[in-house]
Amino acid sequence: MTHLSPSEFADALDGTLRPECAAHLETCAGCRAQADAAAEALARASRVEIPDPSPLFWDHLSARVRDAIASERPHAPGRFAWSWLRPVTLALMAALATLAIALTLPRGRPPVAPPAGVDAGASPSRGAAPRAAAGPGSEIVSGGDEAWDLLSEAVSEVGLEEAHAAGLTVRPGEIDRAVLDMTPVERAALGRLLRQELKRAGA
Amino acid sequence: MSTHVWIGAVPPEWKVTVTGAATDAREQPPLDASDDAALVAACLAGRRDAFDVIVERHRRHVYRLCYRFVGNHEDASDLAQDVFVRAYRGLRGFKGQSSIGTWLYRIAVNVSLNKVASKTPPQEPIAESAAAPFEHPAEALMRDERAEQVRAAIARLPRKQRATLILRIYHELPHEQIAGILGSSVGAVKANFFHALGNLRKLLRDA
Numbered sequence: 556m557t558h559l560s561p562s563e564f565a566d567a568l569d570g571t572l573r574p575e576c577a578a579h580l581e582t583c584a585g586c587r588a589q590a591d592a593a594a595e596a597l598a599r600a601s602r603v604e605i606p607d608p609s610p611l612f613w614d615h616l617s618a619r620v621r622d623a624i625a626s627e628r629p630h631a632p633g634r635f636a637w638s639w640l641r642p643v644t645l646a647l648m649a650a651l652a653t654l655a656i657a658l659t660l661p662r663g664r665p666p667v668a669p670p671a672g673v674d675a676g677a678s679p680s681r682g683a684a685p686r687a688a689a690g691p692g693s694e695i696v697s698g699g700d701e702a703w704d705l706l707s708e709a710v711s712e713v714g715l716e717e718a719h720a721a722g723l724t725v726r727p728g729e730i731d732r733a734v735l736d737m738t739p740v741e742r743a744a745l746g747r748l749l750r751q752e753l754k755r756a757g758a
Numbered sequence: 759m760s761t762h763v764w765i766g767a768v769p770p771e772w773k774v775t776v777t778g779a780a781t782d783a784r785e786q787p788p789l790d791a792s793d794d795a796a797l798v799a800a801c802l803a804g805r806r807d808a809f810d811v812i813v814e815r816h817r818r819h820v821y822r823l824c825y826r827f828v829g830n831h832e833d834a835s836d837l838a839q840d841v842f843v844r845a846y847r848g849l850r851g852f853k854g855q856s857s858i859g860t861w862l863y864r865i866a867v868n869v870s871l872n873k874v875a876s877k878t879p880p881q882e883p884i885a886e887s888a889a890a891p892f893e894h895p896a897e898a899l900m901r902d903e904r905a906e907q908v909r910a911a912i913a914r915l916p917r918k919q920r921a922t923l924i925l926r927i928y929h930e931l932p933h934e935q936i937a938g939i940l941g942s943s944v945g946a947v948k949a950n951f952f953h954a955l956g957n958l959r960k961l962l963r964d965a
Contacts (some may be wrong), residue, residue, distance in 0.1 A: 565933070568955075573909035593952060596959040600912065600927050603905045605825050606882070608835075613817055620813050620842040626845060631805050705925075712801060 559586045564593055794858040801849055809849075813842050816859055819929065820866050826924045827870035829881035829909060837873060841866045856938050863931075864939045867921050873914070881909065911961035918942070919954035926951050 559567065559576055566572045567580060567590050571641075580586050789797060789811045800808035820841050825834035844865050845852075852861055873879065893901075912920060912929045918940060955962045 556810075561949035561952040562945045564952040568952075575808050589956075592959055597927065598909055598961065598963070599904075600923065600955075600958060603908045605822065605928075606831075608821070608831055612835070613814075616817050616821065616838060617810060619835075619839050620817075621810060623839060623845045624806065626811065627843070628804060628942040671931040719863045 558583060560591070564590055568593060590717060760843055770882060785804060798854070798858060801846075807909060808848055809842075812845075812858065816862050817842075819859070820862055822869050823863060823866045823924065826912075826928055827867075827874055827920075828879040829913075831880055831882065833873065833879045836864070837869050839860060840869050846868070858936055860938050861926070863929075863935075864941075865875055867925075871917055871921065875917075878913075900920075907962060907965045908958075911958050911965065914961055915954055917959060919950050919955060922950040923954040923958070 559572075559580065563572060563576050564586075566576070580590060643695065779920065789800060789808050792800065792808070792811070794812065794815070797808045797812050801812070815840060817838060821834055821838040823832070824837035824841070828834050828837065833870070834861075841862060845862055848865075856864075897962075915923065921940060922936055925931045925939060926933070933944050933947045933951070936942075937944045940947065942950070
């Protein structure tokens with residue numbers, strides 16, 4: 556039999572050495588010496604204790620951890636607060652994407668207007684104003700519609716991957732109907748709801 | 759899980775359905791009796807108090823492990839806090855393939871090794887165990903000196919040997935669990951342990 560491997564020496568220290576290895580250890584002086592040396596080092600290291608902290612320390616540590624994570628974003632509440640918005644934000648995302656595509660379409664195609672009321676107050680002409688205000692790379696100007704601003708902000712925080720991971724699928728026809736057909740009153744109602752949810756979620 | 763349907767606040771043709779964890783206190787089970795997996799699930803469902811229970815269960819082991827690496831209370835308590843904060847942040851990534859204890863040990867080993875790699879922390883005096891009730895001061899001094907030699911020798915071991923030795927001797931973890939913590943095979947952990955003891959003996963002999 557060959558000499559013990561390092562792994563087998565560890566087994567010897569644990570008392571879990573295979574019988575054939577144990578038999579070798581009994582007869583091999585070299586292996587015996589190594590095993591004894593390891594056992595001696597183990598015994599010496601095992602005697603070293605560390606001081607126990609004050610019994611009050613443990614609760615103090617818990618309190619420190621609690622304080623530290625209090626500033627962290629909670630796991631589920633955030634998800635819960637926003638989860639109901641996902642169909643809406645997805646729809647808005649698609650609507651914004653539609654707008655962006657429409658605004659950068661080649662000449663010859665008619666400009667696509669944003670949802671009714673988006674540019675209200677910014678221009679009397681709905682079709683032309685966004686195109687003029689939002690060239691390639693520039694942002695769409697809401698023209699003071701708070702609900703639209705809020706919805707846009709919500710959209711900016713939802714990624715496609717996240718939405719996909721949540722099992723949501725986008726069906727363009729429905730999105731168009733749900734978003735582009737929104738009236739100013741509906742958007743105002745949704746805006747109110749969003750603000751309430753944001754306030755509740757502490758956003 | 760619960761399902762909520764909002765009506766009235768959205769256009770009539772909309773039906774907004776929310777699926778998420780219930781936050782109604784009446785539906786929340788007691789946490790103290792929950793196992794770690796249930797506590798993790800509760801944390802992910804938004805119950806921060808579930809994480810308090812996790813901290814309470816594992817704080818002693820985490821602190822003591824950190825102390826073995828850094829050798830003083832102040833750094834050990836800071837590291838222990840860091841371990842739990844990191845764990846909280848990474849809780850969503852915890853897949854339950856190992857126990858949460860193993861996972862916390864893994865974080866603790868990593869933050870502790872990073873700490874001692876960046877700076878040698880000040881060491882507090884530690885002692886060998888089994889002190890006699892009426893020990894002579896000279897004997898106590900020698901005992902403390904021997905303990906200090908061992909700690910200094912352990913601090914000079916290679917990282918993996920050091921971590922293996924600490925987890926095996928002072929936390930009495932099985933080789934399999936140490937392998938899970940260090941990301942090694944069981945055979946490698948056993949070999950590391952044996953080599954750590956051999957190196958420790960050499961370092962103590964030279965001290």
